[in-house]
Amino acid sequence: MYRLLIVDDEEIITDSLYDVFSSLLPDELDVCKAYSGIEAIEWMIRTRIDIVLTDIAMPGLNGLELIKKIQDYWPRCKVIFLTGHNNFDYIYKAFQMNDVRYLLKTEGYDKVTETVKEVLDEIKKSHRDNLLIEQTKEQKYAYEMMAQGDFMRHLIHKSQSVCANRTLLKSEFEQLNISLEPNYPIYFVLGRLDYPKEKSYTQRSTILSSVRSIWERQLSMQVKHIGVVDRYGDILWFIQPQKKPITGQQDLIKYLEGTLELIQEECLDSIGVHLQFTISKVIENWKSISFHYDKLRQLQQLKMGTGFPGIMKEIEDTISSAKKSVNAKQKVDILTAHLEANRVEEFFEEFHEIRTAALNGDYHQMVESYYAVALVLYSYISHYGWYEKILHQDKLFRIDEHLSLNKGFQYLEQISYDLFQIKKTEERNRATRVIDNICEYIEKHLNEDLSLVRLAEVHYFNPSYLSYFFKQERGINISEYIDSCRITKAKELLMEGDLKVREVSIQVGYQSAHSFTRFFKKMTGFTPKEYRENLQQASSS
Known part of the structure; x- marks a missing residue:
């Protein structure tokens, strides 16, 4: 889903355009609005914006100044200037900017909607064209990526020794064409792919290549990065900001969150794969990379595995020592990752390997393996x-109650099956509860900000997936549900007869009585005044 921001200091124009575009392409376009350039910048900091439809002549921060700031945050953002000023100087400056169009307000709504649709088509075509280019590039750099991946995996697990000599490390980076700078801090982003069960190894490799291409296309303009597949099948990206325009840690994190959301959406739309991300804190000392990687993996295993494409940031070390003990052995660590990610087939394949190795070993090895798996399940x-x-x-921890160790492993296997079944039921119930909570929030906050971005913030979703998820669960767009709640509430308030139309409009989320009247007539066929008069006539007859 793409995000459109409408900016104009004239409320009636902003509200009218918002109403038009909210119902134009509800499955493709998430619409936000701002009444000033400053308010628009707040949206930019808050979430990714793909298209801006803005007036030029505004007090405080005019449209030309606004666009310069917008393109610092989201350089791929397309701009449409909509103004009543047929001023040559304005037009000349507008056309000097990249990805900018210019429309006069006198050209009407049809021209504006047509232009926005054209821009959307351009964005989609650009994505398709870039994908073809990246597929060609990928063949060229396959060998180089293999060599880079081997080196970075070695660095992940042996960072203390590999990073001891910064000069030597920098030299190796240059030889392998790794763009990172070992003297600067880095971030980790750990991505977990939820592969469809029926996919073969070759098909999974193709999916992985597609994810890499999407990542490269979306992030290459703003950050330096290199991604490797770790031993658990997850992707770990090393990230450093380019010198400009991202200057601070918070700016980088916000940029990453917004762009990772776009990557998640494209992965879901183009290749049908859910992708979860965990972002590390800044890592100043490269020698501690192994330690930070282990922490990030633990955080992902403990907090994710919901099946939803979430984005999590490492804030504090909240993993207790008891939970850290889950990672006692490499095999058991992999088992834990499969359990958290709901990878049933992979879990039992790994489980059977552990059991076979244990039953072929000595008594102490069998007992150690049993308790290691039991600890994972517990x-x-x-x-x-x-x-x-x-x-x-x-x-689980009473091994002597089993007739034999083989029977004990059969018991662990049954517990594992039960866990996967319960998890499946719980996720179904959780989905229902999440949607119920969102609906309840909407009904109680009709007079507040109900943008997709706001609902996602309140309920800890990524905005694009929330729209997809809501429609999948309820069968209607979230905007349609909001409209139905507003019209129901408006009818109730008009029925009481004490409130003015202006007061009713504010209570259902419309600051402009004009916009409310247009919305009400569209939904009912009557203006609010006509609706109230009809009620009064019906009650008196």
């Missing part, structure tokens, strides 16, 4: 509080 049950949902889970 930690998961404890994390979600599923003590009463798993029958006989009290036997």
Whole structure:
């Protein structure tokens, strides 16, 4: 889903355009509005913007000044100037900017909507064209990426020794054409792909290549980066900002969040894959990379696995020592990752390898493997509080209650099956609860900001996926649901007869009575005044 921001200091124009575009392409266009250049900048900081439709002559921060700031945040953003000033100087300056169009307000709504649709088509075509270019590039750099990946994986696990000599490290980066600077801080972004179960190894490799291409296309303009696949099948990106225009840590994080959201959406739309991200804190010392990588993995394993494409930031070290003990062995660590990510087939494949290796070893090895797996399962049950949902889970640490160690592993396997079944049911129930909470919030806050961005912030979603998820669950667009709630509430208030139309409009989220009247007539066929008069006539007859 793409995001359109409408900016004009004349409220009636802003509200009218907002109404037009909110119903124009509800499945493709998320519409936001601002009544000043300063308010528009707040939207830019808050979320990604793809198209800006703005007046030029505004007090405080005019449209030309606004666009310069916008393109610092989101350089791919397209701009449409909509103004009543047929001024040559304005037009000349507008056309000097990249990706900018110029329309007069006198050209009417049809011309404006047609132009926005054209810009949307250009964005989509650009994505398709760039994808073809990147596919060609990928073949050329395949060998180089392989060499870079091997080196960076070695660095991940041996950072203390690999990064001991910064001069040597810089030299190796140059030889491998790695664009990162080992003397500057970095960020990690850990991405987890939710591959469809029926996909083969070759098909998964193709999906992985597509994700890499999407990432490269969306992020290459603003950051330096290199991505590697770790031993668990997840993608770890090393990231440093370019010198301009991102200057601070918070600016970089905001840029990453907005662009990662776009990557998630494109992965879902173009290749049908959910992608979850975890962003690290800034890493100043390259020698500590191994330590930070382990922390990021633990955070992802403990907090994700919902099936939704979320974006999580590392804030504090909230992982307790008890939970960290889940990572006692490499095999068990992989098992944990599969359980958290709901990868059923991979989990049991790994489980059977652990069991086979244990049963072929000595007694102490068998006991160690049993308790390691039992700890993984118990930690998961404890994390979600599923003590009463798993029958006989009290036997997890009573190995002597099993007739044999083989029977003990059969018991662990059954507990694992039960966990996956409960998780499937819980996720279905969670989806229902999430949508119910969103609907309840909408109904109670009709007079407040109900933009997709705001709803996503309140309920910890990414905005594009929230729109997709809501329609999938309820069968209608979220904007349609908001409109139905507003019209229902408006009818109730008009029925009472005490409030003025202006007061009713404010209570259902319309600051302009004119916009409310147009909305009400569109939904009911009557103006608010006509509707109230009809009610009064019906009650008196």
